[in-house]
Amino acid sequence: MRTTLMLAGLFAATSAVADEKPVLTVYAPDYFTSEWGPGPAIEKGFEATCACDLKFVAGDVLPRLLLEGDRTDADVVIGLTIDVLARARATGLFAPHGQDNAALTLPVAWDDDTFLPFNWSETAFVYDTTRLANPPSSFEDLLNAPDSLKIAIQDPRSSISGLAMLLWVKAVYGDRAPEAWAKLAPKVLTVTAGWSESYGLFTDGEVDMVLSYTTSPAYHIIAEQDTTKAAAIFPEGHYFLTEVAAQLAGTDQPDLAAAFMDYVVSDDFQGMIATGNWSYPAVIKDGFLPEGFAALPRPDKTLFYSEADAEALRQPALDEWLAAFAK
Incomplete structure (x- = not known):
């Protein structure tokens, strides 16, 4: 009986570890993660592709990063604006986003390989x-x-x-x-x-x-x-005004972070922006803008x-x- 209980306990512990999903931590502004922001739908959409747990941490993104430095728990940040990017870049905390900027449909030229716009x-x-x-x-x-x-x-x-x-x-x-x-x-x-x-x-x-x-x-x-x-x-x-996403160089989930950057410019993500963020998507394709935007x-x-x-x-x-x- 004792042996059986020990084996059962070991099996349960092993199963729990096997079932545990990797966590991707994303720092985002308060509005982004609110029930009327795009965060909840983006979380659901990305988790359907990654077999992971996307965890948003809401608050003032840049001040938190400046405070935490290379001790930050963030794997990705989203919601920084171009007007604060010089201070963000100076931290040295970020890695290249690996995306093709030529796909962006912004009214200004964008060739940054670190900060990736998602709306404007x-x-x-x-x-x-x-x-x-x-x-x-x-x-x-x-x-x-x-x-x-x-x-x-x-x-x-x-x-x-x-x-x-x-x-x-x-x-x-x-x-x-x-x-x-x-x-x-x-x-x-x-x-x-x-x-x-x-x-x-x-x-x-x-x-x-x-x-x-x-x-x-x-x-x-x-x-x-x-x-x-x-x-x-x-x-x-x-x-x-554009908001951007960026991957942390020190992330312990580099593959997941890179996958999230891929997701930022995907049709699924960009198709949510118009009515999730009430702004233009960074990549505009047919069907991404509801009729109300035409006015x-x-x-x-x-x-x-x-x-x-x-x-x-x-x-x-x-x-x-x-x-x-x-x-």
Whole structure:
């Protein structure tokens, strides 16, 4: 009897080890892993191909990586933006992604072999056509609009869209950026830590316009059958924003990490982006964009800084922004 019990215990332990799946740990922003973000569907899709357990760890991706360094548990990160890539690259933590950039359908050239885009959009001010019949038709019109126009924006120190706007203003106005911020500041009802707080103020009718993206109206068109939300398109151009994925050089699951990078540009993953992330996929093919996206206007000019230029401009541009809003 004792021998039988020992053998049974050994068999159970062996079976448990055999059944244990390898874990791929992916650091991602909070929004990505939420029930309304693309994470849950991506987790299900990748796990169907990998015989593994995909574990998302949500939070501020870059600050966590900077804190952990080469002790990080991450195998892959997703959700970094180009405006912080110089700091991310300087860590030396990342490996080449191994993908063909020629497959990407971005409005800017992309030849980076480390950071792989998975989506993109452009910053814009979104408004309700039933509440604002004559929205500003240019950035200059926005600056010269009456101070009774109320806008919500995001803090560039805590928000990727807020940082993108900082660089948008710099790209449009250059050395005149302080003057532009001084004109805009009286119209800004509030500066929120993140995008969701600002957008909530807009949908609640507390502000006339909100800093968001050219693709934001697609959500209202497709999910709510509401065509009253629109992005104001400016001839000065709109700032390009992409989110990327990257593989950690020190991962203990290199094959799984490489497989995930393959999955990022797969039809399955890219086909989820439009309505999972409410942005353009990094690889657009027939059927990837629902009909509601066809109604979205595109700017004639896409503004873009390289990661080196974005990093060099970030602190001076932030100082200009702080000077305008500290008054």
